[in-house]
Amino acid sequence: MKKLFLGLFLVGFTSFLGGCGDDPEPENIPELITKVTLTFTPTGGSPFVVTATDPDGEGSQDLQIDGPITLVKGTPYTLAIELINGLYDPGEDGYNITEEVRSEGEEHQFFFSWSDGSFSVPTGTGNIGSNGVVNYQDEDESGLPIGLTTEWTTATTPVSGKSFRIVLKHQPGIKSSTSTSADGESDLDITFGLTIN
């Protein structure tokens, strides 16, 4: 009995004498978006680029938002959005998240809102919290908009001190022709300043 007892204890403690821990493996962090670039390209002109950069991911430092977005009045623009994960080096898989959002277009949609009077096309204040129109130039496999590419025409009168907000929603299984910016979870929510000269 006593030998059995002792034996079992020794078995239990074998792992005690095992090796001490090694360094843990670092994880890839593919979901983090640390940099968002908005490129407004006028037809035939030079593009205007604005970025928002997160210096520390889950850290407590604020997002650095450049801007304001400065556009020329009465001009049509194509807006392209690029999403970057700065934990990866450029060229590495995982650095550019834009393509991932595009390929999973059926679960994602960008929503936009802006100060009234900033654009002549579309009119209104956008589709965040209201039912405005946005000129989406891309679509997912079901023919629903994604919003990585959109078209805008600035107002004919200059404005300043206005705002332009983009929200990327993850809507797995619920994206539809009637889903709105209040559905799903936010992957992105940034407000830029806007000036039209």
Next chain:
Amino acid sequence: MQLCCNLRKALLSVIILVHGTSLLSGQPPCNLIISGKVLDETGKPLPGATIWIKELNLGLVSTAEGTYSFTQLCPGTYSLEFKFLGFETQQRSVDLVKSEWVDIRLLTTNEILEEVVISDHREVVSKGNNFSTLSAKQLDEVKGRSLGETLQGVTGVNTIQTGPAIFKPVIHGVHSQRILILNNGIRQEGQQWGAEHAPEIDPFIATNLVVIKDAGAIKYGTDAIGGVVVVTPAELPADQPIGGDFHLIGNSNGRAGIVSGLLEGSILKSKGWGWRVQGTSKTSGDSHAADYNLSNTGFRELNYSASTGYHKENKGFEIFYSHFNTTIGILRGASTNSTEDLENAFEREPPQYTEDFTYAIDQPRQEVSHDLVKLNGHIRNGKNLFNLQYGFQYNNREEYDVRRGSLKEVPALGYKLFTQTLDFEWETTLRSGRSRSRGINGMWQDNNKIDGTQTIPFIPNFTNYSGGLFWIEKISTPRWDWDFGARYDYRYYEVAGFDFKNELYRSTLSFGNASAAAGATFKLNRTSSLTSNLGSTWRPPNVAELYSLGTHQSAAAIEYGLLLDETTNEVLDLNEVDFKLEQALKWVNTYRMESGPWQVELSGYLNYIYNYIYLKPRGVTQNTRGVFPYFRYSQTNASFLGADFMAHYTLTTALTVKTKISLLRAADETQEDYLIFIPSNRAEVSFRYQLDKVGSWKDFYVDLTGNYVARQNRAPRVIPIEDIIDAKEMGVDILAQDPRNFDFLPPPEAYFLLGANLGISKPIHNSLLHFRISIQNALNESYREYTNRMRYYADDLGRNVTIALKYSF
């Protein structure tokens, strides 16, 4: 690295030493006496009751005064059986070292208010403790519920809840790392830092549940700041044919089915060898609030255990294995990515993604398994009793979130925690009425992240070496029972984790401190007693409190550990921050009275916790997903002042009334502020009608229970999300300006729930068939509970009808 290996060697030599001591032997004298009185529930003597000592096949009949006396007994463990027609048969296990006086109260009722609790020859509670017990009978009436939910039956115990399946016990207002759970004598070690991490224990293994409400329950080590929950399985049968029971339970809410079975017996050729196997399976679909389905709140559970052991007068040995496995869905509408999402979620009722009932469990969900192997043995040698116990635990936790694409199938948080514990205790019976106990506890723990989660780990990998020594003295006089104890504990951590830049950091930390407790019970007269216990205890900080980084499942808030720099978030060493050990001073007083038709228990307590570690709101930050409040683990002084009251009045032999009230006020003393998630005041009244016999049926009962839960008026200020976001846009950080506690929503309103139970048993030859039907929230009330974390998103559970069948043989 060198130190960790040395520690292992040191611990190993302790084990060898322990084995050395247990080899001592001697001849015990056979002149001991077990005597006492058999009483009925009102305290009147019961003449003519039979008392059996099973091991000796020796029987007696109680005298006209209800007394009995067995003489010329050798030291050993005896099972006493008390029988009297019309009363419930009761068993007592007596560890005879000195002559014992055992009074027994036989009940016609189903209620057993107080029992002596002995687990594997270790006394779980002493007479100087304030404790409450849920007996086997009481547990039977709530079978099928989770451990945390079951414990709510104890006055002063509440839960922090996350939806319908996750219940964390809260004793006198504190929970998680501040409560110790002993599963079959072993410290339960899981990822207890999370408020949504429930204890991984199947309550079907328990024959009783004991809650010790004192701080510094000295035997069990650090962390028992709020108290100890003791889950005790029945003693293994020593000399019995095969027996067991089988449960079949169905719940209307969640359309849940529960099957549980237990089989036990002894190996008859070799007297003293017993065995038991047990298993439970639960399946529940989405639960239902009063008015809508709660999508993705189903759960599945599969648990089993096996044990065998050998018990003789002077020695015993047991091996126990248990496995617990659960998959729990978290309300889909509670999954949010930003404060804007959270605001949307608050406003929606029913919650977003509410769909029709299903058994399917999608993201977000938790998958948790827990394995325990326990070996223990005891040897009695004259006045000395040696206990040695080894435990191995493996806890695996994976949390799945709503993530992009293929990451859905990858846990966002995953940890494997290995724990080994070794406990040695040496008890000595000194001259009459005095005993002494001392012991050593050792623990080794290794936490590793599950690779491939593709998230920055929320807590680091760590190895934890802990050791402790304790000494307890007990003195018994006819009117007084005293106990004094002290212990010293040391903990050493080796930590390796990743900071916000996903860069590796390594640290080592050590903590050491002493605990002490003193308790006494004074018998005021034949019917009443007063127990007072004062304990000072401490706990080493949990790794999560030191190093947490990130956003928690379904909480739109970022959490930072104590060791993260306030501005740069770089990981600091312990000596670079102003850290003090958390220490508690808890004073609990209980008055007990049993007289005539009355049974009354009144407890008052004060728990003052110095350097209380909590999540303090510190500011608002912005990342690409929007604006987030962030919290840092910080320290303050906190106080918990409360009272528990229980009264039981027997109107007639068949009709009883029972009342339970618990009151609590908790405060952040340093900031003169309220703490969040503190259970509100509540009261319960139940009427119970019972009959011993109804024709060929027995044990009939029907009860009606009303539960009133007050609104928590002592709650932190409310700051709506909108205000936080709006202010941030104006460049104002509301929380940095005023770091008092806050809540996004005000506490929910008070509520009243009605429930009823009915049970009856049918004896069939040597077996018993028991039926039970229960209804909870009978009026299908829409309500929200302040301590349920899902209250932000959805109503609590609607009506539930339970039908249960138990077959015992």
